[in-house]
Amino acid sequence: xxxxxxxxxxxxxxxxxxxxxxxxxxxxxxxxxxxxxxxxxxxxxxxxxxxxxxxxxxxxxxxxxxxxxxxxxxxxxxxxxxxxxxxxxxxxxxxxxxxxxxxxxxxxxxxxxxxxxxxx
Amino acid sequence: xxxxxxxxxxxxxxxxxxxxxxxxxxxxxxxxxxxxxxxxxxxxxxxxxxxxxxxxxxxxxxxxxxxxxxxxxxxxxxxxxxxxxxxxxxxxxxxxxxxxxxxxxxx
Numbered sequence: 001x002x003x004x005x006x007x008x009x010x011x012x013x014x015x016x017x018x019x020x021x022x023x024x025x026x027x028x029x030x031x032x033x034x035x036x037x038x039x040x041x042x043x044x045x046x047x048x049x050x051x052x053x054x055x056x057x058x059x060x061x062x063x064x065x066x067x068x069x070x071x072x073x074x075x076x077x078x079x080x081x082x083x084x085x086x087x088x089x090x091x092x093x094x095x096x097x098x099x100x101x102x103x104x105x106x107x108x109x110x111x112x113x114x115x116x117x118x119x120x
Numbered sequence: 121x122x123x124x125x126x127x128x129x130x131x132x133x134x135x136x137x138x139x140x141x142x143x144x145x146x147x148x149x150x151x152x153x154x155x156x157x158x159x160x161x162x163x164x165x166x167x168x169x170x171x172x173x174x175x176x177x178x179x180x181x182x183x184x185x186x187x188x189x190x191x192x193x194x195x196x197x198x199x200x201x202x203x204x205x206x207x208x209x210x211x212x213x214x215x216x217x218x219x220x221x222x223x224x225x226x227x
Contacts, residue, residue, distance in 0.1 A: 037216075047156075047164065047207055049216040062215040063121070096163055105152025105211035106169035113163050 002026040004111035018084040022097030035100040040093040126219035132227045141193045143208035148188040152212040
């Protein structure tokens with residue numbers, strides 16, 4: 001059974017870079033069968049897809065965040081990461097990592113989520 | 121970007137009721153539409169994918185249908201554990217947008 005776990009600082013100062021890591025167990029991020037993605041949810045609001053990475057290193061970003069987002073993978077640790085630069089209060093959210101099948105239109109496995117607050 | 125609009129945004133219903141939530145897309149999509157249920161403090165849980173395919177382990181009272189720009193999630197007989205917020209998501213093209221959510225509450 002695949003499991004995903006987000007980790008990283010819960011508090012980030014405005015203008016700094018928000019950095020999170022998703023550790024995957026029970027599967028390999030080097031698998032050609034899946035995309036690995038990040039989704040966020042501001043408190044009390046809806047879900048926003050941030051971006052995804054494929055094992056080849058190809059990345060796909062939400063245009064609304066593209067200038068600030070970097071998603072990368074570390075197969076040696078079976079982790080993938082999110083960096084969001086120039087953070088503002090609007091980036092305060094629960095951040096989820098999730099897995100999507102290559103040929104499937106859905107995210108079936110999600111991490112539990114981690115709250116990141118952007119505040120001085 | 122493909123915009124998804126769910127209706128209603130809020131729904132009050134009773135145990136045993138049949139409810140339908142609609143998700144309309146701003147452009148036609150080829151069926152890569154998923155439905156999720158989310159309870160407070162929890163990650164979304166996949167219910168339906170590819171418009172109408174029930175995810176393993178999801179009760180059969182949940183059903184999905186639709187095509188092109190209009191999709192529906194139906195719960196045939198509400199159970200107490202179904203009161204939650206529901207989201208649709210399209211994965212037909214990037215960015216993989218979500219609907220704004222439908223909050224289902226007990227009447």
